[in-house]
Amino acid sequence: MSWQSVTRADSIAAGAAKEFTIETAQGPLELFIINTNGQFHAYKNRCPHTGVTLNWLPSQFLDIDNRYIQCSTHGALFRIQDGYCVRGPCAGASLTSLPLKIEHGTIWVEIA
Numbered sequence: 001m002s003w004q005s006v007t008r009a010d011s012i013a014a015g016a017a018k019e020f021t022i023e024t025a026q027g028p029l030e031l032f033i034i035n036t037n038g039q040f041h042a043y044k045n046r047c048p049h050t051g052v053t054l055n056w057l058p059s060q061f062l063d064i065d066n067r068y069i070q071c072s073t074h075g076a077l078f079r080i081q082d083g084y085c086v087r088g089p090c091a092g093a094s095l096t097s098l099p100l101k102i103e104h105g106t107i108w109v110e111i112a
């Protein structure tokens with residue numbers, strides 16, 4: 001396990017999400033980070049239904065009401081706070097969350 005810096009916290013506006021690809025010992029890791037009122041959450045960008053990336057437009061991860069993370073392929077909805085799928089073909093499954101910390105304004109995620 002190791003911590004890797006990803007971005008400045010102030011680069012992700014409140015209510016917005018942003019995608020990143022970082023290099024790890026296992027190869028590139030696609031992830032995204034969501035800022036909900038100053039609470040940041042990081043997830044691997046993989047839908048538990050088929051393993052595809054969740055978004056089809058750059059950094060577009062939320063549904064039309066900005067209440068859930070939505071998979072663009074089959075429309076599964078995931079809670080922002082814990083990645084749990086509440087509706088869709090993978091209901092009951094969860095996104096893979098990544099431990100996140102903020103130090104001196106920089107967001108770090110823990111990589112297995």
Ligand code: FES
Nearest residue numbers: 047049071074076
């Ligand atoms: S690939 Fe995400 S819901 Fe089917």
